[in-house]
Amino acid sequence: MSNWSRVTAQQIEFIDQLIRGIPARSIPTYDELPYDVYLHKHLILNAPFLLSAKATSSWSAVRDFRISPAFQTLSDSASASTSPSAPNPSSSTHKPNLTALRRYAHHIVPVANTLAPQFSEFERSERPLGEVLDLWENGDEAGDGLYVKDWHLMAEIESEGRGVEEVYAVPECLRDDWLNPPYTPASTSDFRFTYLGPPLTYTPLHRDVYGSYSWSANVVGRKVWWLFPPDRLDAVKDRHGELVFDVRELKDEGGALKILQEEGEIIFVPSGWHHQVVNLDFCISINHNFFASPTLPRIYHTLAQSQQRVEEAIADVKEMIIERLGSESDAWEREWVDEVQGLLERDAGWGWGGFWETIERNVKEPPAANFLSPPLHMRNAYIREVLQNYQSGREWDWLPATQITISSCDILSSIMD
Numbered sequence: 001m002s003n004w005s006r007v008t009a010q011q012i013e014f015i016d017q018l019i020r021g022i023p024a025r026s027i028p029t030y031d032e033l034p035y036d037v038y039l040h041k042h043l044i045l046n047a048p049f050l051l052s053a054k055a056t057s058s059w060s061a062v063r064d065f066r067i068s069p070a071f072q073t074l075s076d077s078a079s080a081s082t083s084p085s086a087p088n089p090s091s092s093t094h095k096p097n098l099t100a101l102r103r104y105a106h107h108i109v110p111v112a113n114t115l116a117p118q119f120s121e122f123e124r125s126e127r128p129l130g131e132v133l134d135l136w137e138n139g140d141e142a143g144d145g146l147y148v149k150d151w152h153l154m155a156e157i158e159s160e161g162r163g164v165e166e167v168y169a170v171p172e173c174l175r176d177d178w179l180n181p182p183y184t185p186a187s188t189s190d191f192r193f194t195y196l197g198p199p200l201t202y203t204p205l206h207r208d209v210y211g212s213y214s215w216s217a218n219v220v221g222r223k224v225w226w227l228f229p230p231d232r233l234d235a236v237k238d239r240h241g242e243l244v245f246d247v248r249e250l251k252d253e254g255g256a257l258k259i260l261q262e263e264g265e266i267i268f269v270p271s272g273w274h275h276q277v278v279n280l281d282f283c284i285s286i287n288h289n290f291f292a293s294p295t296l297p298r299i300y301h302t303l304a305q306s307q308q309r310v311e312e313a314i315a316d317v318k319e320m321i322i323e324r325l326g327s328e329s330d331a332w333e334r335e336w337v338d339e340v341q342g343l344l345e346r347d348a349g350w351g352w353g354g355f356w357e358t359i360e361r362n363v364k365e366p367p368a369a370n371f372l373s374p375p376l377h378m379r380n381a382y383i384r385e386v387l388q389n390y391q392s393g394r395e396w397d398w399l400p401a402t403q404i405t406i407s408s409c410d411i412l413s414s415i416m417d
């Protein structure tokens with residue numbers, strides 16, 4: 001017996017209710033998305049959209065990780081599919097082909113137990129994927145609520161000497177990605193993730209790393225998304241001003257933009273938008289966190305805010321440094337700036353060094369062809385905007401390594417204008 005058949009009648013009713021509560025889709029769904037439309041209506045305006053299942057129809061993962069309907073039982077595939085604008089509780093989706101995933105059984109994957117929330121996270125573990133697949137395939141109770149999250153499948157495939165085309169191909173319009181290969185900031189292996197888990201596993205309310213955009217593709221199953229633009233955040237804070245963990249506990253679910261993402265579709269989540277996700281079926285999904293030049297001012301602002309938080313949290317350390325080194329010379333400031341950068345890298349995942357290196361590397365080696373990237377004059381204007389801000393701040397003087405990086409990217413962007 002496999003785990004998806006462990007879903008109880010009560011859970012099925014709960015899922016149907018969830019779906020019935022989703023309004024008709026109010027954001028665009030594209031079969032084809034010309035780069036120009038993507039750039040002007042979505043990247044620059046920071047507005048969500050979906051790509052239809054056509055975008056993933058040729059992916060190897062779609063071919064390999066779905067059990068074809070011929071092998072599903074009659075009750076599995078009983079109902080007709082539905083139009084994206086009219087959520088249908090009984091829309092049919094594929095079952096996951098867990099046997100095909102066994103080729104990655106040796107990968108050590110991060111696992112969240114979504115039945116065991118702990119403060120602002122879930123209980124987490126790392127284990128071989130094969131162990132998790134065993135639990136699901138054997139219908140073991142210990143597999144209930146387990147969610148393989150943030151698995152760096154693509155990086156692992158590449159480290160084994162193969163290419164990611166054995167899984168997917170990034171849609172053309174999403175290829176101008178400054179966070180993922182050919183260049184990824186040094187702090188992590190990459191920001192290309194795979195998720196898998198049974199119905200009702202979920203990701204609590206959060207905003208993506210660095211204030212990046214994300215896109216997420218449903219290879220198998222459907223998800224419901226709650227999206228919150230930055231100006232609607234007050235509604236999802238508790239009485240202490242902290243973000244809630246699960247927006248389903250709130251009246252009107254915080255007034256979210258609620259979207260049913262069908263199997264095969266790709267959703268684009270704007271930069272800085274908080275979101276929560278619940279799997280309606282057994283889901284396998286692939287996502288990228290990413291940014292491109294139009295996001296630079298937001299990414300800059302997010303890092304500057306993180307720095308301010310770090311500085312406030314260790315204000316006493318500043319006093320101690322000044323006490324030790326005196327305020328006459330600039331020695332205290334040099335030490336303070338280094339201290340803050342070190343903590344910032346740990347807290348936010350990167351500091352100004354990583355920020356400028358990322359710009360430099362993407363300017364030198366653009367990840368996408370010209371016709372799939374903003375025009376150079378536009379890209380350079382975004383770089384100049386963040387540069388002017390940076391040059392007016394203290395780090396410009398105190399972090400000489402970033403000045404060296406910047407002079408290279410400043411020169412490059414001006415000659416390319």
Ligand SMILES: O=C(O)CCC(=O)C(=O)O
Nearest residue numbers: 195202203214216277287
């Ligand atoms: O699918 C999920 O559970 C979470 C995905 C997500 O948060 C994202 O793509 O940003």
